[in-house]
Amino acid sequence: MTHCLNFPHFADTDEEDDLGLTFEQRSAMKHSREVQAKKHVADRATRNSAHRKRKEPIPPQANGIRGAILEWVRALLGVPRSAPVCNSTQPSIESMLEQHLPEPPTSFEIDTWANYDTRRRAYLDAAAKSKIDNLLARNPKATEKVQQVVSEMAIKEAIEKFRKTNPPVKFVSRLRQNTSSSNSYSSHWLSLGETALSQAGFPRCTFIWTSPITTVWNSTISNVLLATWLQCLDARQIPPGYFVDTSLDVAKWAREILIGWVFNKRSLFRQEGKQKALAGSQAGSQVLIETSKERREKASLKRMKAKVQFFSYQI
Numbered sequence: 001m002t003h004c005l006n007f008p009h010f011a012d013t014d015e016e017d018d019l020g021l022t023f024e025q026r027s028a029m030k031h032s033r034e035v036q037a038k039k040h041v042a043d044r045a046t047r048n049s050a051h052r053k054r055k056e057p058i059p060p061q062a063n064g065i066r067g068a069i070l071e072w073v074r075a076l077l078g079v080p081r082s083a084p085v086c087n088s089t090q091p092s093i094e095s096m097l098e099q100h101l102p103e104p105p106t107s108f109e110i111d112t113w114a115n116y117d118t119r120r121r122a123y124l125d126a127a128a129k130s131k132i133d134n135l136l137a138r139n140p141k142a143t144e145k146v147q148q149v150v151s152e153m154a155i156k157e158a159i160e161k162f163r164k165t166n167p168p169v170k171f172v173s174r175l176r177q178n179t180s181s182s183n184s185y186s187s188h189w190l191s192l193g194e195t196a197l198s199q200a201g202f203p204r205c206t207f208i209w210t211s212p213i214t215t216v217w218n219s220t221i222s223n224v225l226l227a228t229w230l231q232c233l234d235a236r237q238i239p240p241g242y243f244v245d246t247s248l249d250v251a252k253w254a255r256e257i258l259i260g261w262v263f264n265k266r267s268l269f270r271q272e273g274k275q276k277a278l279a280g281s282q283a284g285s286q287v288l289i290e291t292s293k294e295r296r297e298k299a300s301l302k303r304m305k306a307k308v309q310f311f312s313y314q315i
Helices: 014-018 023-054 060-077 093-097 107-138 144-165 187-199 216-234 250-278 282-314
Strands: none
Touching (some): 060 187, 060 216, 060 250, 107 144
16 A cells, blocks of 8 residues: 655646746756655654653653642642542532532632732832932932932831731632541641742632633642642652652653643533532432432442452452
8 A cells, every 4th residue: 555645736837837937947846846845744743743742641650749749739729539429328419519629710819819919019119219209308418328228118118018008818728627638748738838829829729720721820820839849848748658759850740740630620620510500409409419329339339349359369
């Protein structure tokens, strides 16, 4: 079987004949077009190869990194490791919905977070300049050292006044005991992680689940989560249940794992949105409860079959 490249048709055209080209000139033009087409195919193959390299699979040695970074992120987000499972025989809608992904930030929260630093800088510049001008007007012959001291005093006063008139947004914690386990991080380090998020201006730990990771909110909160986790790693405070292979580029693979995890939550977030819509009516709530019971029964049956198969091999 022969294979051919999908090059464009290079037959002599009437237009070339109308140009009065000779046979040699038309042949040279045809050859040039073929060379350009082959170069285009080669360039496209190179780009595709580079794209595949950027999406290289996570090595098996990074499984410890995967477990450790995702346990950190899930704890701060306040979400369980797997699908919500209720221990009671009759699960409630409230217990099912409370374990969903946190709601994405509102437009007001995003605007407040994005413009907080700009408003702060503009306020400090104006307030400090006004204070400096007033102080120096009383002493126009002040030395350079005195001017520096006056500037520092004015800036400190402006910062204190801004803090009183524009207090930072109160951070809403999502840490919950029912989402942790014996392998979870200490409350001290999780509190430090929330402090870092609060200092970055975030009102709570969440993502814009339907937006790419490159958005300002998602990329910034990812950087904060990754940076605080790396600090925890440097302090050797990773739970003993996870082995982090430090011979790998830990920061690189942790970032890739986090980005992939957030991206994969898009479909789950949409599914949870449908569940919340169903929960708004009594009939929909009943459907959700029945679906949850069927899921738990199937999971129980699957575990039972696995146990029977295991013991049959032992005999």
